[in-house]
Amino acid sequence: MKPRVSLREALNDPSLMGHVLAGESFKATRTILIASMGEELTDDERPLFTKLTGRAHEPLQRVSELVEVIGRRGSKTQGMAACATYLAGLVDYRDVLVPGETGVLLCLAQDQRVAKQLLDYCEANFAASPILSQLVLNRTSDTIELKGNIRIEVRPASFRKLRGPTYIAVIADEVAFWFTEEGRVNIDTEIIASVTPGLLTTHGMLIMASSPYAKRGVLWDVYKKHFGPNGSPSVLVCQGTTRDFNPTIEQSEIDRLLEKDPARNAAEYLAIFRTDLQPYVSIEAAESCVDAGVFERPPNDKTTYYGFVDPSGAAVDSFTACVAHMNYGEQTVTIDAIRETKVPFSPEQVCEEYAKLFQSYRIGTIFSDKYAGAWPVEQFGRFGIRCEQSAKPKSDLYTDLLPLILSARVHLIDHPKMIAQLCALERRTARGGRDSIDHPPNGFDDIINAVAGAVSISLFRYGSYNLRAMGDGDDDDDPDGARAWRARRLSAFIYSGGLVRL
Template identity: 40%
Template sequence: MNVLEFLDSPELTPGTFEGDTWEPWRAVLSGAFGLPMDKGRARLFKRLSGGRKAPTSRVRELLVLAGRRSAKSNTSAAVAVYLATIGAEMDGLLDKLKPGERGVVGLIAVDRAQAKVLFRYIEGIFDASPVLSKLVSKRGAESIDLNNRVSLEVHTNSFKAVRGRTMIAALLDEACFYADENSASPDVELYRAIVPSLATTGGLLIAISSPWARKGLMYQKWKKHYGKNSDVLVVQGGTQDFNPTIDPRVIKEALEDDPEGARSEWLGQFREDISDFMRRDVVEQAARVEPLELPPCADTRYFGFADPAGGGKDEFTMAIGHRDGERVVVDVVRGRRGTPAQIVEEYAALFKDYRVSRITSDRFAGSWPADEFKKHGITCDQSAKPKSQLYVDSLARFNSGQVEIPPEDKLITQFCNLERRTARGGRDSVDHPSGGHDDRANAVAGLLAEAATRPANIIFECLDDGYEPEWHPYQMFS
């Protein structure tokens, strides 16, 4: 039984994939598994695959770029169940497992919420089929063990989740949107971890996603393989190409409201208005080798910046730095989550350690940071510039080598992940990618803006209270 017979079987997937609206997915899967096609399906496959020839045997990798509401997750779940049951036996993958070894069909989701959606689809397929449900030997919160020595596992994006497993298939759901605070290229790292895990069995890798910016794994694969004959099949289409039941008025209105966004979400095209803001090598060159934090020096004047957060997933961050000639040295960067009032008390004590009594904060933080810091003897002023402008202003300093930052992976990654976006009127903005964070990078960018207002090489003496500097009768400027 091939994958199309599986999807059309009333005993295995009753009522799930009925009707002509699934014909685009049948064409794609026919090509991926090297199945024969009639003329109509062959024409459809050729259009979705960029004009390449249909494979005559199963491909090594299948990558699908499709618009929203194209049944991507539903299809991923169904193919995963097929590969874990009939497909594993058809391809002889079970024979490649060692005694006592379990093969894994892994599904990787963007986040926990999406992982739950995928898992519910998988559970629904087993629950709807008395034949398939007999194969289940154990169910967990994010896994299903089958009595054929295969397990289906759902994970959030992490290369650690697939290491050490013998995989017979891997399905990457919405791979264009993988994000990780500790990696500038989590999709590529995940792919590199999966390839060895599939090597033993010769298993299939499938990645299905709506497109995003012209970077990352999916874009690299599209650029290299779309429309070209190889064992890597890349297909691309808009929402109506995969799901003709969608009301075209919804897409038309989206295109009128946000052309670039709609091209990505509904037409299945990579966005042209988003690009990387900073080169990774530039950011890495700015990082000192060690230490992570520089201790305060008695003859140095410091300044600080805070990016408050009111809870949730964002970190409450701060940075302390000083001028060294034309260079700005970032001595300390910290970020943490918790009760905002407690964090203010902690950060205020740290600012005082560096004799900083006046700081600047993100302009959208509101008045409460100033009120809280004032309780601890720290004056807090709002930044005159929005976050996006702080990033734009910091770029020249990074490019000219006038910045030294701590050797912290999360901070470096946040700078590397920043995206430049061009609005319809031509105005640029800079921000973190969807699902990402930039709290630490924002604190450093704010600190660099603060440095621009400070003179360099100032000689001063400190008052007895240790917080406010007393200016020397003369100053030396570089």
């Protein structure tokens, strides 16, 4: 690969990219991009470079990875679009692409809407240049096709269909907020690992730009290892506040937001990784509780089962259900069945389907929270199932579930999406010191919430009956098992709605 012109020359040439990143407000963005291409900085630019990277001098060689940890509204997308325009339009790849091979500049973003914005910026950059505009052959909703077998493609961050293409560069937008994909954990790490081999033959750059989030994931890993003077010369990491990269934002607005929510907005606008977030549980602990190859357990006439539902209360939430039972004497809980129905759906049809599931396990009373309103009670009642909206808040349900996960006292079925949601949960510490547990922004916990609810109901209580206490005696304390037998019979009577007699 051979640059036809340096990035600095392109940004200063009105016929090329002189209109891109123009003005003093983009100085930080220009400085970092120019340095990442191995170009020399001016004496005026170098102090800013040192401030943002912790390094005394620019690398003077094109880096293989550029990582930008920048506050929100810090012109990250415009900077990445400028980089994409230069790498796709002003670099010659004929020496690294064989005849007929297409070089793809891949842009990955949180969703299709953000990805399209990045492509729109690229299109505008090409259209404003009398020279670069001649390279454009075609534009679709997710692709700009250029002369010379070069394509700029944008996609939402997904593990699917990334292997195979030859990449001239990969741009990852807001990578700290790529959380879980269906059935997968650590999706950011998996995506980056899957595209990296496609950069080998072209010596293409991997560019990540994001506001920071928790101290985990690929962004944090690279930042921790390479930020500052001891980082690899081939990996350039910069960190800057919103105003470092966009001084048009008023400091008074930043101060107001920091006062409102210091922990969240220090990450959003000061580019500081959050210290109030901790992972709920490790993938190793979660997988140790999974009975591999067991996808559902059939009903057993000698077992008392409990049911929990998490009705959909929003336009994007799934309606989920879970069946579980307690192993008396062992103080363990077993998950037997999980159901998920994605939107859109008919509430009546789903409640009828779930009612049949519960009845197959001889469950007459189920539990849920009150988030969805009264309709689950009414709909389940039509099909012979009593629905009590008396569940604990979900943060408390997750608190109850955690010790069982850590001590392997819950037997989970083999359900990858459930495990992904479980491992994505976060523990947050509020200013008052109180912890809460929830899914990350733009994440989901419909399935694991139903599982946690079923575990809590199975293990702890029904109304004022503390079933755990009734069955907790040691063998020496209850040699004939009478207490455990009474607890099982009482819970069977209660949860079956009187179908099982005392």
